[in-house]
Amino acid sequence: MPTIYSMTNTNYGLYRFAQKSGYALFGGSNGPQGTNPLFGGKTSRATGGLSSLLGSQGFGSSMYSVFNLKAHTRAVLNSYKEASEGFYKTFDTAMDELSKSAAALKKMDYHVVGATEDDTKKNTEAALKNVKDFVSDYNDTIKMFGDYSEVSSRASGMQKLFGDASYKADTLKQIGITVNSTAGTLAVNDAALTKALKEEPNRVENILGKNGLAGAAEKKVDFAKTQRDKLFPSAQQMLGQNYQRALAYTSAGSLTSMNSYANVGTLLSLFF
DSSP states (O other): OOHHHHHHHHEEEEEEEEHTTTESSTTTTTTTTTTTEHHHHHHHHHHHHHHHHHHHHHHHHHHHHHHHHHHHHHHHHHHHHHHHHHHHHHHHHHHHHHHHHHHHHHHHHOOOOOOOOHHHHHHHHHHHHHHHHHHHHHHHHHHHHHHHHTTOOHHHHHHHHHTOOGGGHHHTTTTEEEOOOOOEEEEOOOHHHHHHHHHHHHHHHHHHHHTSSSHHHHHHHHHHHHHHHHOOHHHHHHHHTTTHEEEEHHHHTTHHHHHHHHHHHHHHHHHH
16 A cells, blocks of 8 residues: 555656646645645635545646646647658658659650651650659659758758759759759759750750769668658657656556545645
């Protein structure tokens, strides 16, 4: 059977929480100004005894706050879990899509001029689609990291890494691809790219293929994947010193602890 000492020692943290939340333990001048007596004031304890204690507004509202804390804390942890899972799902999708479109850009035939006009048209349309798919996935990746840039410095760093194509802006512009100087996103000029594909396919391949933009994107994807588990902060990093407290309030034994808390107050109220 637990002793008064062990129960008091176990629930000391909850006492501290009550005080910080605006409740004095037993009323009077010991608590902060404007606090509510968690176990009733001295007069009510002396005259009303146990029934007065359990029926007091201070006790009822305070215990409601303590129990409510468990629900709110669990909601915070659940929100973190949903946000974390959402990030990793978005991250994995973005990396997979960009990897596929980069691979397609690396292996495609840049020599679009065929034996007939229809062949040339078909080849050109296929090449334009591959380039546009890559550009779309590349821009989505930049936007994705931008959306999470405030979550962690690593995510912000990834946004800068993928958005840094300015050093190739002049070269890309020559084949019909422009770089947004602010966001680093890409845009395709169909007519200019079609002209470049027909007239200088080897040059276009060097700029966009395995030794160019697509190859660079694959390297960035590979690096981002090595940083995957570090991009979104852990619950402990997000909550800081409150993490252990959150675990305590949402653990399987927390309700038992809270009941012990109330029992200690009842016993102490009877003594005083």
